[in-house]
Amino acid sequence: MMLGRTVRPAINTVAKASNSQAQQAQRNMATLREIEQRLKSVRNIEKITKSMKMIAATKLNKAQRAVVSAKAYGAANEEVFKNSEAVEPEGGDKLYVVISSDKGLCGGIHSSVSKATRRAVIGDGGKSNVRVMVIGDKSKAQLSRVVPDKIDMTFNGVGRDIPTFADACGVADLILTSGVKFDSVHLVYNKVISAIAFEAAIASVFGESSLRNSPNFKSYEMEDDATKDLAEFALANAIYAVLVEGHAAEINSRRNAMDNASKASPNAGEMISSLQLKYNRGRQAVITNELIDIITGASVSPSFLSLMEHHLAMADLALVSLSKVRVPKRELCASPFHHDALGVSLEAAAVCPEPVPRD
Numbered sequence: 001m002m003l004g005r006t007v008r009p010a011i012n013t014v015a016k017a018s019n020s021q022a023q024q025a026q027r028n029m030a031t032l033r034e035i036e037q038r039l040k041s042v043r044n045i046e047k048i049t050k051s052m053k054m055i056a057a058t059k060l061n062k063a064q065r066a067v068v069s070a071k072a073y074g075a076a077n078e079e080v081f082k083n084s085e086a087v088e089p090e091g092g093d094k095l096y097v098v099i100s101s102d103k104g105l106c107g108g109i110h111s112s113v114s115k116a117t118r119r120a121v122i123g124d125g126g127k128s129n130v131r132v133m134v135i136g137d138k139s140k141a142q143l144s145r146v147v148p149d150k151i152d153m154t155f156n157g158v159g160r161d162i163p164t165f166a167d168a169c170g171v172a173d174l175i176l177t178s179g180v181k182f183d184s185v186h187l188v189y190n191k192v193i194s195a196i197a198f199e200a201a202i203a204s205v206f207g208e209s210s211l212r213n214s215p216n217f218k219s220y221e222m223e224d225d226a227t228k229d230l231a232e233f234a235l236a237n238a239i240y241a242v243l244v245e246g247h248a249a250e251i252n253s254r255r256n257a258m259d260n261a262s263k264a265s266p267n268a269g270e271m272i273s274s275l276q277l278k279y280n281r282g283r284q285a286v287i288t289n290e291l292i293d294i295i296t297g298a299s300v301s302p303s304f305l306s307l308m309e310h311h312l313a314m315a316d317l318a319l320v321s322l323s324k325v326r327v328p329k330r331e332l333c334a335s336p337f338h339h340d341a342l343g344v345s346l347e348a349a350a351v352c353p354e355p356v357p358r359d
Contacts, residue, residue, distance in 0.1 A: 032282045039275040046272070049261040052105065056255035063248035066162045067192065073165075074241030077205065077234050086206045086214035092183030093129045096120060097175070097239070098143065099189035099246040100136030101159045106254035109190055109198065110138035113246075116200035117188045118146050131180050135159070135171065135243075152180050159247050168240035176232060183207045185235060189242035190249035196256055198249040205238045207231055 098117050100110045117132065117139075124130050132147060134140045135155040143151060153174070158167055175185070184206055191201040208231040211217055217227070 032279060032286065035275055035279045035282065039272065039279060042271050042275065045261075046269075049258045053255055053258035056251050056258060060248070060251045060255055063162060063244075063251045066244050067248045070241045070244035073237040074203070077237050077241075080230075080234065081206055084211060084214040084216045086210045086217075088184045088204070088206065088210060089213075092210075093131070093181050094124055095175070095180060095182035095185045096130065096132045097171075097185060097187050098132065098134045098136070098139045099187060099242050100134070100139035101247070101250055102137045102156050103250075103254075104138060105257060106250050107257040109250050109253040110136070110142065112190055112198070112200045113188050114139045114142040114146075116202065117143060120186070120188070120202065121147050121150060129181075131182065133175060133178075133180075153178055159243060159250075163240065163243035163247055165236070165240050168243055169236045171239050171243075172232065172236040175235070183209055185238075187238055187242045189246040190253075192245060192249045192252065195252065198253060203238055203242055205235050 096117055098113050100113055104110070121130050121132065130150060131152050132143065132150045133153045133155070134143060134151060135158050137154075137156050140151075140154045140156075155171060155174070158171065184204055187203040187205065189201060189203065190198045192198055206214075208228050211231055212227045
């Protein structure tokens with residue numbers, strides 16, 4: 001018991017220093033592991049953005065060619081409405097069809113049409129009956145928080161690839177058979193301005209009643225079915241034209257967004273360089289601390305062993321002075337100490353003489 005009490009202060013000092021160094025090393029290793037994981041994730045994101053940019057650039061050429069051919073449908077509609085001199089009835093029912101898509105990672109392409117629709121609905125809310133239909137889940141989620149009571153129908157799965165006239169006919173048929181009454185349809189879409197710019201635009205399509213009551217249509221005798229068929233065909237044409245142009249604007253915006261995300265400054269490249277520098281500094285600090293621990297341990301070992309010898313010698317003297325027996329000096333128990341680089345070990349005395357009773 002006395003041996004443990006005398007040696008314990010030195011052992012506790014060394015143990016505390018070792019624990020502190022171990023905790024510091026563990027914290028450094030945790031930090032390095034976090035930096036390494038973050039560095040790996042940023043590199044993976046950079047690869048993904050570069051791949052998406054290349055894919056968008058490839059699709060953009062096809063989308064632009066489709067826009068050129070689809071504009072003929074929109075131009076035909078505009079010419080018919082212009083020559084017929086059709087006008088929108090005052091206070092008539094309006095239907096807004098929002099053209100977006102189901103995919104994200106393309107900048108503010110969906111927010112643009114959502115904001116334009118919100119402004120239009122709020123502006124016409126007090127003058128006429130306004131209803132909304134949405135193509136695409138992205139704008140649906142945004143408008144559901146702003147005008148949830150105005151939305152009658154939503155579409156998804158349209159425009160995953162370049163839209164076709166069959167897609168436009170399907171959307172037009174669902175609109176006409178939905179039971180929603182309208183005198184005019186307003187298509188809110190993204191119009192391509194340049195290779196790096198787009199803006200929200202609204203294309204108007206007149207309904208059957210507006211065409212029948214237009215001045216130039218009244219000049220001719222025609223069956224009601226002809227006007228109805230013309231209105232349906234005009235709606236399908238307009239939807240096809242804006243679907244194709246909106247798809248091209250989305251692809252263009254996605255390419256620009258992925259290009260900005262993968263640029264060296266100030267996004268992925270700069271972040272990778274900063275994290276790599278932090279990781280190298282942290283790893284160098286850990287290696288330096290380990291080398292210092294090794295050098296310090298080698299220089300401290302002789303002094304630590306001498307301290308242990310002193311404490312053990314004091315413990316032997318204390319045991320002899322407190323014992324109730326008298327032991328000649330020459331018969332003191334041998335307590336050889338074996339020292340090595342890892343510590344001190346005490347061998348029990350195996351040949352101690354029998355104690356000599358006091359007189």
